[in-house]
Amino acid sequence: MVKSELIKRSPLRVFEKSINGGLGKGNLGVLASRKGVGKTACLVHLATDQLFNDKHVIHVSFSSRVDHIVSWYEDIFKEIAKMRDLENAVSVHDEIVKNRVIMNFNQKGISIDQILRSISALITDGNFAADQVLFDGYDFEDATLEDLAKLKAFAQDHQLGIWFSASLKSEEPCFDDEGFPVELKAFAESLDVIITLAYAGDNVKLRAVKDQKNTELINMHLMLDPKTMLIARE
Template identity: 50%
Template structure:
């Protein structure tokens, strides 16, 4: 299968339809779940899909190390190329890694304004044409509503998409009575799309709980395969 056909048939097109054509430039999306469910893999699949459509992506990691992020990209690309019999997989791989940059920050001691200044410098000097920024490992319990507003203003100014992960510990319910993850309530006005990820018996299910201006409760026809952690249609 050629790259164009592969991306056209990607299950992520179903996600775009579910949220009125996609997240949209200038907007923030958050994928929330308890720890270890597959949020990073989900974000990497979204990023890889963009890369395969010749878009540029910056992946901002708040983890101590980024080796596992690189490994996720390699694993997700390998699974996609094998599952769909991608033609010229190695050439495609070599092309898309030039359009991806991984940056690493510590949330403690480095303000959001400094992170965004570094990202902006990367966009201007080395990653011109960035379409989306993946922000993985940001701790919403530390981050303030003002921090999210800075991210939102940056997304609007640069006309890019921002995709976050939001992680919860323990077994307690992490959502309020509307289904909104509790960490996100304080900044909900600046977050356009909220998805949650939960474990079922044989797979992980994506649920849409905020679609731009509407609070919803809709299990999407999408799941994460527990073996490959690829997003697939149910």
């Protein structure tokens, strides 16, 4: 399969349709779940789809190590290439990896202003025209509404989308009766899209609990495939 057909058949097209065309430029989206459910895999799959579409991605990791992030990208690409029998996979890989930058910060030791200055320098001085920024492992317990406002303004100024992965650490219930993450309620107005990942039997289901102004629980009919760790149709 050629790259254009792979893009067309990707379950990420269902993902986008479920949230009215995708995250969109200038918007903030969150993948939220308990630790270890698969947020980073989903985040990397979203990023890889952007790369396949010739977009530029900045992956900001708040982990102490970034080698496992690189491994995630390699594994996700290999699974997609194998599943779709991608033609010229090595060439495609070498082409898209040039459009990805991984940055690493300790969230407790740096302000959001410093992080955004570093990203801005990469975009402007480094001529890296990012289409999407990923904040992997962002701790909303250390965030403020002012931080979210700055991130929103940054996304709008640079016309890019920002995705977060957030581990929910609050005691049960982790979600309210409508499926909304309790930990994120204080930031609900600041976030444009919120998608939860939670076990339903042996599978991890994706549900949109906020899509722009819509706050009703939406079954996206997508799951995280436990074998490939890719977003897949149910």
